[in-house]
Amino acid sequence: MVSSILSSRCPLSSPAAVARALALPRMTLACRFQSSVPMPLGSMAVRSVASRNSSLSAVAPETSAKVIDGKLVSGQIKDEVAAEIARMKDTIGIVPGLAVILVGSRKDSQTYVRNKKKACKAVGINSYEVNLPEDCTEEEVLKHIAIFNDDSSVHGILVQLPLPRHMKEENILNAVSIEKDVDGFHPLNIGRLAMQGRDPLFVPCTPKGCMELLHRYDIEIKGKRAVVIGRSNIVGMPVALLLQKANATVSMVHSYTKNPEEITSQADIIISAAGVANLVRGSWIKPGAVVIDVGINPVDDAESPRGYRLVGDVCYEEACEVASAITPVPGGVGPMTIAMLLSNTLESAKRIHNFK
Numbered sequence: 001m002v003s004s005i006l007s008s009r010c011p012l013s014s015p016a017a018v019a020r021a022l023a024l025p026r027m028t029l030a031c032r033f034q035s036s037v038p039m040p041l042g043s044m045a046v047r048s049v050a051s052r053n054s055s056l057s058a059v060a061p062e063t064s065a066k067v068i069d070g071k072l073v074s075g076q077i078k079d080e081v082a083a084e085i086a087r088m089k090d091t092i093g094i095v096p097g098l099a100v101i102l103v104g105s106r107k108d109s110q111t112y113v114r115n116k117k118k119a120c121k122a123v124g125i126n127s128y129e130v131n132l133p134e135d136c137t138e139e140e141v142l143k144h145i146a147i148f149n150d151d152s153s154v155h156g157i158l159v160q161l162p163l164p165r166h167m168k169e170e171n172i173l174n175a176v177s178i179e180k181d182v183d184g185f186h187p188l189n190i191g192r193l194a195m196q197g198r199d200p201l202f203v204p205c206t207p208k209g210c211m212e213l214l215h216r217y218d219i220e221i222k223g224k225r226a227v228v229i230g231r232s233n234i235v236g237m238p239v240a241l242l243l244q245k246a247n248a249t250v251s252m253v254h255s256y257t258k259n260p261e262e263i264t265s266q267a268d269i270i271i272s273a274a275g276v277a278n279l280v281r282g283s284w285i286k287p288g289a290v291v292i293d294v295g296i297n298p299v300d301d302a303e304s305p306r307g308y309r310l311v312g313d314v315c316y317e318e319a320c321e322v323a324s325a326i327t328p329v330p331g332g333v334g335p336m337t338i339a340m341l342l343s344n345t346l347e348s349a350k351r352i353h354n355f356k
């Protein structure tokens with residue numbers, strides 16, 4: 001399965017992409033790392049155009065990273081999940097169910113929820129959705145969680161994050177039954193993830209998706225140096241724990257890290273979840289390193305129908321010339337997050353109904 005994936009290469013950039021890159025740095029480098037990391041804006045644009053031009057004329061294929069195709073792998077995983085769901089339905093007549101609670105009307109959250117529902121449908125998971133207004137009370141959300149906790153047709157419960165500011169995330173996440181916590185955000189599941197010799201009932205979807213990509217591309221983790229950029233509860237922290245459990249030596253880089261480039265350039269594996277476009281430059285990456293880009297940053301783009309497009313945390317074109325393998329954005333970790341949610345929901349239904 002992997003051989004066809006392994007041969008796909010970083011695409012050469014189009015003239016339009018070069019033009020966009022010139023406009024990019026000014027918009028995107030206002031990041032929280034800026035005070036600690038000197039990033040010469042002018043030289044970046046010049047350097048990246050120079051490297052693009054050379055790659056347009058003649059680039060040895062060996063210098064271009066393998067693309068880790070999350071879209072492709074997520075499709076394989078969805079097929080596997082769909083087959084298991086069909087087998088379960090045929091054998092015991094049970095169909096897995098996922099309940100999604102969305103509070104407020106953030107456009108990005110609505111898009112994610114819509115995509116999750118679509119993905120459920122594609123693999124045969126029943127999905128249930130509750131939409132609550134931005135100004136509803138915490139009690140209202142807790143009430144719906146309680147209903148889903150007690151509903152035997154629901155095997156997974158997901159409360160879309162972020163929640164409105166007036167709610168305490170901890171109270172909400174605490175209320176989800178750990179048996180149905182397909183996001184893996186319940187403190188008990190996180191606590192077990194952190195402990196040696198214990199396993200959570202669920203591993204958070206995005207971190208699990210990153211690990212699954214490394215595994216399916218036969219990238220060794222044991223004994224390797226891994227650097228995680230960002231320390232969020234939903235990605236940075238849990239993915240660092242998973243890497244550690246897989247016997248990597250793990251460092252965390254965050255907004256208070258002095259000279260992050262010095263740390264990242266020692267890494268065999270970089271997982272970036274900072275939420276800062278173009279943070280990770282080519283010079284931050286050790287030649288041959290594997291780069292997993294979790295960033296999903298909107299940048300203005302008049303040519304795109306939505307008026308913006310999504311980029312990761314990593315300067316993709318620069319990284320392609322240094323890394324041995326890299327995930328694109330879109331088409332990398334994003335689709336894997338959804339595939340892992342489906343897989344966690346199936347796993348939950350199998351466990352609840354003791355289906356092997």
Ligand SMILES: Nc1nc(=O)c2c([nH]1)NC[C@@H]1CN(c3ccc(C(=O)N[C@@H](CCC(=O)O)C(=O)O)cc3)C=[N+]21
Pocket residue numbers: 111112115158159160161162183205206296310329330331332333334335337338
């Ligand atoms: N309780 C909770 N659980 C989550 O798992 C959760 C959440 N809250 N809040 C927001 C983040 C973000 N997230 C993504 C899911 C899919 C893509 C995805 O499919 N991205 C596509 C393309 C997206 C596009 O083009 O719009 C890609 O990268 O190729 C991205 C991001 C889940 N999250």
Ligand SMILES: [Mg+2]
Pocket residue numbers: 070328329330331332333334335
């Ligand atoms: Mg992606």
